[in-house]
Amino acid sequence: xxxxxxxxxxxxxxxxxxxxxxxxxxxxxxxxxxxxxxxxxxxxxxxxxxxxxxxxxxxxxxxxxxxxxxxxxxxxx
Numbered sequence: 001x002x003x004x005x006x007x008x009x010x011x012x013x014x015x016x017x018x019x020x021x022x023x024x025x026x027x028x029x030x031x032x033x034x035x036x037x038x039x040x041x042x043x044x045x046x047x048x049x050x051x052x053x054x055x056x057x058x059x060x061x062x063x064x065x066x067x068x069x070x071x072x073x074x075x076x077x
Contacts, residue, residue: 002038012046037068044075 002018005011019039023032036059043052056072063069 002035002042006038006042012042013048016042016046016048033063033066036063037066037071040068040072040075044071049075 002015002022005018006015016039019035019042022029022035023039026032029035036055040052040055040059043049043055053075056075059066059068059072060076066072
């Protein structure tokens with residue numbers, strides 16, 4: 001649902017809700033790194049910059065070489 005909200009509807013706040021829900025319900029799920037990266041991007045695009053920074057810090061501790069690592073580093077500068 002997060003991908004649909006993000007990619008098809010451009011509803012970044014809605015996408016953040018769904019990615020966050022996945023991470024709460026499946027904190028060690030197989031899609032954790034991808035969901036956290038997409039959450040980071042959705043938060044940034046929906047203007048939730050402070051929350052995006054907090055997620056960026058967590059993302060980098062868990063996925064230093066992840067797909068959204070460059071965005072996470074940019075948000076923390």
